[in-house]
Amino acid sequence: MSSVLPIGPFHPALKEAAFFKLEVEGEKIVGGDVKFGYMHRGIEDLATKKSYHSNIFLAERVCGICSTVHSTCYSQTVEALMNIDPPERAKYIRTIVFETERLASHLLWFGVGMHEIGYDTAYMYMWREREHVLGILEAVCGKRVNLGINTLGGVRRDITPDNEGLIKTKLDLVERAVKKIEGLLNEDRVLKARVKDVGILPKDEAEKLCVVGPTARGSGVDIDVRRDDPYAAYPNIEFEVPVEEKGDVLSRVLVRFRELLESIKIIRQAMNDLPGGPLALDKLPLPKVGEAFGRVEAHRGELVYYVKSDGTNRPERVKIRTPSVVNNNSLLPMLLGETIADAPIILASIDPCFSCTDRVTLVDTKKNVERTVTLSDLRRGRTS
């Protein structure tokens, strides 16, 4: 006999509101349902009511932890629409900020993951080390979370020689902390017992569900937009894309761990090669009538922006496909057959971000029917 154990909409394991209805037999999960939509904010609609420039600020607020990812992707898409190319120095600064934010995001994730399996001491340590990364961001961008560094056709702030020294010292500190994580992953037996062979997503299943980012790379799917479709300064930078074959939580942990090291390497390279020149273009053309499509490798996977222009100073349509939209679908196959105790760490292992995922559902209270608004609905609404 199975009973229902609700995880969410508000639950200590979830950092944002989502609802996981788990059917359990004792401790074992035998079925379930996933429901999102508690955090819908209507950003895509709002984006069509603001100018291209104001939308940078909006894009940055899609997600708290990957803010510069969204603004970079949006800026690049609009730049493609305007047919302009930002200066080299701007591209490098974008890359540096991008990767520094990846460090912050992954360290935050490590902390949350440790917390889910009850390792609060490690959680606090990770977040303490994360402060160094935030220190870098604060020095470079003037802010810690919503960074506001990107603008159309370049960046808004320069990396001064003072900051270069600071970044180097802080990076050394972060690298030492990351090495500590390595020790933790190799030596702690209780930790290994909790993450090894848990929440397995096999490679064929991962390909079928089209998962992206560390979730895909943890299952042996070798994709990374930074390498496959390079943008910003990535064409000039050498880095590896870590891939693990086993598909369990531990592989996803290891992928993220190795990405931390790669990010440090990328930042160092970009700092060394930082070219001179202007930060941003002086004059910007109006976007031409047409559409553009941009993608970047966000910390959770591939992020896609689609912008359609009708020649005015406002986009006609902005479509955002965040990585969590696809990754969330892989949660249920991972959860089935595992125990309740493993559910939080499995949920955390894809690093889900619900607020950027949520889409609207219309409920007709008179007829009592629910309807999800799809892209084709929206398109029909615009054309008719």
Next chain:
Amino acid sequence: MNSILEILVALLVYPGFLFSFAVGGIFYWLYRKVRARFQARRGPPWYQFFVDLIKLFSKESIIPYSAGGSLMVLAPTLSLTSLLLVAAMMPVGSGSLVEFEGDLIVALYFLALPALAMVIAGISSGSPYGSVGSGREVSMMVGYEIPYALSALTVGFSIRSLSLSSIVGYQLENGAFFLKYPLATAAFLLCLLPKISRRPFDAPEADTEIIAGPLTEYSGLLLGLFELANCLKWFVIPAFAVTLFFGGGANIVEFLVKCLGLVLLLSVIDIIHPRYRVDQGFKFFIKWALPLALIDFVRSLILP
């Protein structure tokens, strides 16, 4: 008349209720403070636990519609009473309040009751988190109660007496038992961790998995009583270990210092570990604690 007053004072103030409550509260605070300092946090002030209690006692207790009301009220009282009785039996300093031949067995029973109270609390609260927590508590109990009782009995069988005061008396003359029975001591100390639900064996109350486990539906006064029982645990359970294996104490100061050492040890183990899943925790006790306890138990039977 005078003697009744004395007994009442002994029961309610020293070394009974108020004393063990205050010491437990301080030990609990110490655990939280040490934990916070290890984690680069500041930690609560020493009176945090007491103000929490005042807050809880002044709030309304909500008993859910689906809960078994009387059992839900019974559970915290059961937990609290049994711990207070053990505190009364503990030979602290000059002697204990209640003394009789065989009080070791009775104390072991009463020490198992708080966990049982948790099980009752979880099942009666009518919440899915509560029932999952109760199930976990039961499976952990099966794992740790056997090595716990075995290693406690080792000491009693060794001197052929089941009285706590004679165990302490023997240790005062011949040295503490942890030297004679190190394996049983180790097994006993391992069992203290799930007894006060600390990591790596706190699966029944794992907050990120099942919110608060059996205590999810508790609020107000009833939760306050559970918190009170929790704070008593921080005194009674280490104190029982000190009595059995670390020679008790010739006076109250020595006794408390030994308890303090044990509390710090448990805190550090709690700080440096993540949480075992309940099946892993159960296996751990069957695989490690039980054989350790058995070896010394057999040793105490053959060579007293």
